[in-house]
Amino acid sequence: MDIEKLKQWMEIAQNMQGGGFWNNIFDQEFSKQFLDDQSFKSSSAASKDQVSREKQPESPVFPTIEMLEGDQEVYVIIELPGLNKEDIELGLAGDMLTVKGTNPPIYPELKRSYTERFSGDFRRQIKLPNTITPDQLSAKFWNGLLIVSYPRAYSKVDIIPINE
Incomplete structure (x- = not known):
């Protein structure tokens, strides 16, 4: 080249x-x-x-997430500080969970001299460990955290007879 x-x-x-x-x-x-x-x-x-x-420093990925897998459920915790549930949209396509919205600046009329806080439009796609349907999802917004959960999917193993 x-x-x-x-x-x-x-x-x-x-x-x-x-x-x-x-x-x-x-x-x-x-x-x-x-x-x-x-x-x-x-x-x-x-x-x-x-x-x-x-x-400003390097832009971090926004919003930050944490995924927890238990025996019965999977939890995805999405940090959205300063936002209300009306400010965000949640979507699902197969095993891809999408969260998007706008995080407005706190004081838009003031000049930023330094910031580590993200503001503006955001969209984050999160690959889930399973393919699920939207009716399996449960989402609640609590203290700036969007907590999404769904029952953990286990594949049923069929026993296959072995012929002689």
Whole structure:
């Protein structure tokens, strides 16, 4: 692959994923120095990346989740601090649970000098260990936690006779 095509590919990936994309992929000092070389960044991408590093840390995945599997039930706990149940939408397609909504800024009229808090539209897809139907799901919202549960599915094992 020639270097110009590599530069173009890296620039497209940075614009699509944000400046921290390559820092997450290459976490070694040498790679960071190589990627911080201004010849690999357009001036707008470089200044955008520099501003985002100064203003806020790497964006965490939002919302954070925890999946718990018991003998009888599976629980998915989705953290949505500061939101109400009216702010979120929950969907299911096969074994893929989707939660989406909008997390508005607390003080939108004020300039952020530093933040670790996510705000804006979000959509998170969670792969469940089983394929289930929506009527098997139970969801409740409690203290900023969306708790989704469903009965654990066990496959019935059929005994197959062995002929002589």
